[in-house]
Amino acid sequence: MAQDFDKLEEEKVFKDPVHRYIHVRDRLIWELIGTKEFQRLRRIRQLGTTYLTFHGAEHSRFSHSLGVYEITRRIIEVFEGKPHWDNSERLLALAAALLHDVGHGPFSHSFEKVFNTDHEAFSRKIILGDTEVNQVLRKVSEDFPEKVADIIGKTSDNKLIISMISSQIDADRMDYLLRDAYFTGVSYGHFDLERIWRVMRPKEDQVVIKQSGMHAVEDYIMSRYQMYWQVYFHPVTRSAEVILRKILHRAKSLYQTGYTFKYAPGPLSPLFTEDLDLAAYLRLDESVILYYFQMWQEETDEILSDLCQRFMNRRLFKYVEFTPSNYQAYADLREAFKEAGLDPDYYLVVDSSSDLPYDFYRPGEEGERLPIHLQMPDGSLKELSRESDVVEAISGKKRTDHKLYYPADFINDFSSQRDAKERILQLLK
Template sequence: MAYPVEKLREEKVFKDPVHRYIHVRDRIIWDLIGTKEFQRLRRIKQLGTTYLTFHGAEHSRFNHSLGVYEITRRIADDVFHERPEWNEDDRLLSLCAALLHDLGHGPFSHSFEKVFDLDHEYFTRAIILGETEVNKVLLTVSNDFPIKVAEVIAKTSKNKLVVSLISSQIDADRMDYLQRDAYFTGVSYGHFDMERILRVMQPGEDQVVFRKSGMHAVEDYIMSRYQMYWQVYFHPVTRSAEVILTKILHRAKDLQKQGYCFKSDPHHFHSMFNGAITLEDYIKLDEAIVLYYFQMWQEEEDPILRDLCRRFMNRNLFKYAEFDPAKEYKKLAQLSILFQKAGIDPEYYLVVDSSSDLPYDFYRPGEEEERLPIHLLMKNGEIRELSRESEIVDAISGKRRTDHKLYYPADVLKDNSTAKEIKEEIRKLLEIDESRY
C-alpha cells in the first residue's frame, strides 16, 4: 500500500480530557508523533509561566498539538467528507499541518523569542525542512510534501482553504487551546459549543464558512476567546512570572557578554548568547533544561541573577500597579532615579509590561497583520462578514484593548533596614498602602 494512504492495522487512540479520544489511523501521523522532534513538545508547557498562577496549567504543547490534529481530522473526515468544495487529496496535508503547527516552539517560548530574537515559526519551518526525523517521514509522501506542509503553517500556501483550517480567526488551533486551557486552568470562560460550530461549518471557495443558523455559537466562541485572554493569558500574576523569567535571561546574557565566570556554565545557551543558534542546539532545549539552570543559578555570585532565579523558582513574584505610560512617564523616570539611589537596579526591578489583544477584526487590506474575517453563509447563498450580521461581534470588532502594569519587588521596598526614607518615597509614588507593612 502506498505510504500516503497506508492505514495502521489497528486504530491507535490517545485518551484525552478535552476530546475524550484522539484517533490515529494514518501511518504517517503515527510515525510523525513518534519522532524525537514531536516528542520534545511533551517537555514544553502550553501556557509557559501560567502554572504559577493556575496550578493545573501543566499541560504541554504535545497535548495541544494532538488536539488540533483531532479537530482537523473530524472536520476532514466527518464535516467536509464528500462535499464538492473539498478536495480529498488535501486531507493528509491538513492533518500533518495541524499536528506540526507548533513544532518550533521553544521553552517558555515567547520570553525566549523576545530575549534572543528568535521566531518559533522560523524553527517550525526549519524542523520540517531540515535534516530531522520529521522531514524524513514527510519525504516518504513526496519530495515536495514537507514544503507544502511548511507553507500551510506559514500561511503562504496557495491552498487558502487548508490554511484557514489551521490558522484563521476561528480555526482548529484556537478551538483546541481555548477548551484545553480552560480545562487545565479550571476556569469556565473558554468553553463554547464546538459541536454546534462543527455542524454549521462547511468548505468555501478559499476558506471555511459557517451557516447563519450557527451564528450564536460563533459569537459564544469569540466571547470565550476574549474572556480567556484577559482572565487567563494576560493575568497579572502570570505576567509577573514572565517578567522575572525574561529578566533572568537578560541578566545571564549580559553577564556572558561581560565575561562573567558562571559557577554553572550555561553551555546550552552559548549559541543563543552569541546570536548564532543552530537547529541542533535549539531542538536540545526544553523547559527541564532551563529550570535546571535557574535552580543552579540560585547559587551564583552575581546578586541579581541569584535573586531573580530564587524568586522564579520559589514563586516570590513582583507586585504590580496600574500604569499609564502616556500620562505617567515622568513618574517612571522619577521612580527609576529613586530605585538607583536605594541601590535597586531599575533595569531588573522596575518593569513596565504591556498586554494587548484584538478579539476580532474584519479584513483591512495593507494592515501589518491581515486577519481573515469569519464569513457566514446566508440561506440565499450570499456570503456575509460576521460583524455585519452580529451586533455582539460588531461591538468589539476592530477594538484593540491594551493594558499596562508596573512591576516591582514589594518585599525589597518593605525592608526599611536600608534607604528607609527613599523607600518610603517610592512607596508613596507607587501608592502602596503603608498599613500593609
Template structure:
C-alpha cells in the same frame, strides 16, 4: 499500498480530557508522533509560566498538538462530501495541524522575545531540516515537507487549507481555548465546538459558517475574549514572565562580560551569541532551563541569584496599574530613586503591556490584516459576521491594551526606613499598590 495512503492495522487512540479521544489511523501521522522532535513537545508547557497562577496548567504543547490534529480530522470528516473540498489535501492538513507548534521553545513567547526568535520559522526549519520529521514527510512524496512548511508559513496556494490551521476561527484556537480552560479550571473557554464543526462549510479560500450557527460562533469569540483577559494576560503570570525574561537578560549580560559561571551555560551559549543551530534549539527544553535556574540560585552575581530564587520559589513582583502617557514623570523619578537605593531598575522596575484584538473585519492593506469570519445565508450569500451579530459588532476592531508596572515590594520594605524608599513607596501607593500575588 503507497506510504501516503498506508493505514495502521487497527486504529490507535489517545485518551484526551477535551476531545475524549484522539483517533489515528494514518501510518504517516503515527510515525510523526513517534519522532524525537515531536516527543520534545512533552517538555514544553502550553502556557509557560501560567501554572504559577493556575496550578493545574501543567499541560504541554504535545497535548495541544494532538488536539489540533483531532479537530482538523473532524472538520475534514464534515468537508469530505462537499464539492469545494479536495480530499487529496487531507493528509497535508492533518500533518500541518499536528506539526504546527513544533518550533516552540521553552516558555515559548518570553523566550522568543529575549533571543529574537520566531517559533514559526523554527517549525519550518525542523520540517525542512535534517530531522526525522523531514524524512517521514519526504517519504510521503518529494516536496511534501515543503508543502507542510508552506501551510504553516501561510504561503501555500490553497488558502482553505491554511484557514483550517490559522484564521479567526481555526482548529488551533478551538483546541487551545477549551484545553486551557480545562487545565486552568476556569469556565470562560468553553463553547459549543461540536455545533461549530457541524455548520462549517468549505469555500474556495476559507471555511465559512452556516448562518444557523452564528450564536455558537458568538460564544466562541466571547470565550476567546474572556480567556485572554482572565487567563493569558493574568497580571500574576505576567509577573513570572517578567522575572523569567530578566533572568535570561541577566545571564546573557554576564556571559557577554566574561563572568565566570560556576557551571558553563553550555545550552545557552549559541543563544547568547545569536548563532543558534537547529540542533541547539532542539536540545533546549523547559527541564534544561529549570536545571540552570536551580543552579544559578547559587551564583555569585546577586541579581541573577535573586531572580532565579524568585522564579523557582514563586516570590513574584508586585504591580500597579501603569499608564505610559500619564505616568512618565513618576516612572522617571522611580527609576532614579531605585538607583539611589541600590536596586537596579533595569531588572527590578519593569513596565509590561499586553494587548488583544478579539475579532477584526477586513482592513485591506493594514499590517496584520485578518480575514474575517463569513456566515453563509440561506440564499448562499456570504455576510461578514459583525454585520449580522450585534455582540461581535460591539467588540470588532477594538484593541484593548493593559499596562502594569512590576517591582519587588519585599526589597523595598527591607529598606523602609530609608527616605528615598519612603518616597518610592509613596509614589507606588499613590498609584494603588496591588498587595496580592493572586491565587
C-alpha cells in the same frame, strides 16, 4: 519511491480530557507523533509561566498539537463530499495541523522576546531540515515537506487549509481555548465545539460558517475574549514572565561580559552568542532551562541569584497600574531605585498586553485578518459582525493594559533607608 501511506492495521487512540479520544488511522500521522522532534513538545508547557498562577496549567504543547490534529480530522469528516473540498489534500491538512507548533521553544513567547527567535521559522527548519520529521514527510513525496511548511508559514496557495489551522476561527484556537480552560479550571473558555465544526463549510479560499451556527460562534468569540483577560494576561502570570525574561537577559549579559558562572550555561551558550542552529535549538526544553534556574540560585552575581530564587520559589514582583504617558513618574522611579541600590533595568519593569478579540476586513492594514463569514440560506456570504450584534459590539476594539512591576519585599525591607522607601512608595501610588 514514495511509501504507501494508507491506514494502520489497527486504529490508535489517545485518551484525552478535552476530546475524549484522539483517533489516529493514518500511518503518516502515527510516525510523525513518534519522531523525537514532536516528542520534545511533551517537555514544553502550553501556557508558559501560567502554572504559577493556575496550578493545574501543566499541560504541554504535545497534547495541544494532538488536539488541533483531532479537530482538523473531524472538520475534514464534515467536509468530505462537499464542493470546494479536495480529499487528496487530507493528509496535508492533518500533517500541518499536527506540526503547527513543532518549532516552539521553552516558555515559548517569553523566550522569543529575549532571544529574537521565531517559532514559526524553527517549525519550518524542523520540517525541511535534517530531522526525523522531514524523513517521515518525504515518504509521502519529495515536495511534501515544503507543502506542509508553506501551510504553517501561510505562504501556500491553498488558503482553505491555512484557514482551517490559522484564522479567526480555526482548529488551533478552538483546541487551546477548551484545553486551557480545562487545565486552569476556569469556566470562561467553554463553547460548543461540536456544533461549530458541524456548521463549518469549505469555500474556495476559507472556511465559512452556516448562518444557523452564528450563536455558537458568538459564544466562541466571547470565550476567547474572556480567556485572554482572565487567564492569558493574568497579572501574576505576567509577573512571572517578567522575572523569567530578566533572568535570561541577566545571564546573557553576564556571559557576554566574561562572568565566570559556577554552573556554566552549556546548552544555553548558543543563545547568548546568537549562534543558535537547529540542533542547538532542539536541545532546549523547559527542563533544561529550569535546571539552570535551580543551579543559578547559588551564583555570586546577586541579581541573577535573586531573580532565580524568585522564579523557583514563586516570590514574584507586585504591580501597579501604569499610564504610558506618565513617563516623568517612571523616570523619577528609576532614579529612586538607583539611589536605593536597586538596578531598575531588572527590578522596575513596564509590561503591556493588548488583544483584538475579533476584527473585520480592513484592506491594506498591516496584519490584516480575514473575517469570519456566515453562509446564508441562499448561499451568499455575510461578514459575521454585520449579522451579530454581540460581535459588532467588540469588533475592531483593541484593549490594552499596562502594568509596572517591582519587588515590594525589597522596598519594604528598606528600614535603614527610610527616605528612599517613602519616596518610592509615594511615586508608586
